[in-house]
Amino acid sequence: MYYEMIGFMAEPHGDGPCEVELPQIDLANSALFLDFDGTLVDIADTPDSVSVPSDLPDLLKTLNEATGGKLVIVTGRPVADVSRFLGGFEGHVIGCHGAEDRVDGEVRRHPLAYSDVVKRLGDMVEAFAATHDGLLAERKPTGVVIHFRQVPEQEPDAYTFLHALEQSHEGFDLHHSKMAYELRPAGISKDASIQRVMESEGFAGRRPIFFGDDVTDEPALAWVSARTDGIAVKVGTGDTSAGFRVHDTASARQALKIWAGLGS
């Protein structure tokens, strides 16, 4: 009953089996990794139009304190976006899928950040989007995204263009995410970042917990799920190797509130 109230479910829309009941969480011995878009905030029409619940920064602050500073936002967004949207949250952020890392207020970036090649890729994708009504280019310090949410029928053209750029730019990989394609530095991924953090001092020995919603989150959900003590939570529908699932972002936030002692 408790888990139904907070939106945990067994087989939502026939998208694969997930456990209904979560184990009890001792936040003081956990490392909490949280995706942003589609997990903490609802997906919106454009990257800039997401709506951040007013109590979210405080919830994250409480969780960060309860974990002894072991809450990590793990997102495809640049760290600067997280600062913009979650102004009150000053904790650990892994941005650009792992190509950026903010710890204790200091941001470290992949060697390709702000490089000429990233600028050139951004220019080309912007020029392509400018000639295709409805496509949206999003520049990042370490790559570029093309969004086709407004014009799903243009997905094949968007893919063809970014695929050609991937082929002609060694060191960049093409990734598919929700209504978007992205070029990012090769070898960069959330699962690799989470593994690295989990091996670091203060994290090693803790129970890893990861909430994510997108196909780009699946390798990390799988890695956490494969750990005997790991808790991987898929937000929303879609195939997953996560052991747990919540309906939507509101259910994810509610579950986190309960763990933080802020809800019932």
Ligand SMILES: O=P(O)(O)OC[C@H]1O[C@H](O[C@H]2O[C@H](CO)[C@@H](O)[C@H](O)[C@H]2O)[C@H](O)[C@@H](O)[C@@H]1O
């Ligand atoms: O890793 P995440 O925190 O989930 O970020 C993934 C990408 O999220 C953003 O794009 C997605 O959300 C947008 C706003 O809801 C939506 O309009 C878009 O269609 C989605 O793909 C963000 O713009 C990307 O940079 C992130 O990589």
